[in-house]
Amino acid sequence: MKTYVKIAIFVVAFIALSAILAGLYLYNLKHTDMAKARPDFIITATALQKEFEINETTASAKYINKVIEVTGAIASVTQAGGNNLNISLKTGNDISSVICTFPAIVDPSKFKTGDIIALRGECSGFTQLFPGEPPLDVLLNNCAVIVHK
């Protein structure tokens, strides 16, 4: 076989293998491990909710899709669908909270109302049931506990 044919075959095979490996890598990509991720922001639950209340557009642009480390007092712990756990953190007002959803692995009995915790999650946005009223809750997903007093 001529040399240039051998090189051509090799290059094609290399490209094909790279494509397959890239595809497999993407296909098997796991969600970010929050315990290891570097936070983009470190903030209290009260301050975070307040920023959304003051200007939801600015706060959305600033926080959505970012990794946020939030500290606050637990308002409630609820079992959500499919073994997920929801922990709500208290904010400056009674009707709003920072809702943090944890994947299946977390043990709920450790968390009590009033406990101070620091957790890390990805901000997916905020809820606002009735237009014109202040944003209700700030939402964090894929959460991991960092510190639990």
Added chain:
Amino acid sequence: MEDIKGDNNQVVGAIDISTGEMVFQAVIKSFHFDRALMEEHFNENYMESDKIPKSSFKGKITNLSSVDFSKNGTYDVTVEGDLTIHDVTNRISTKGTIEVVSGGINANAKFNIVPEDYKISIPGVVRDKINKNLEVTVAMKYAPLTAK
């Protein structure tokens, strides 16, 4: 073969028990898929959640008189209203159940939607590999809103 299934555990909603009105709001980025790549496709290719972050429902229980909110029990209901997904609104009707329990109300429903009805375009190559209808399961737990 893989299940295409996403869960959103951060949906907010309210029921007005005097009128039977129900409102829901779901933030699209809060839908969790086991496979990260599937979640990315859901957000970027299909739902375009950066442009259209939320989905909502506004409607009412049509047979309100058959529900006694003061008596614990399970009641079959029909709920009708406007479902908005991907900035497109369609009128829908679904059967469901309202369960009155001590200290709250549980609401459950299951209905199908056709993605094309909401201008969600699934490329032809993949379209045949996915059901024509997508099943939506709703499971809500309501607590009384304390008056201020």
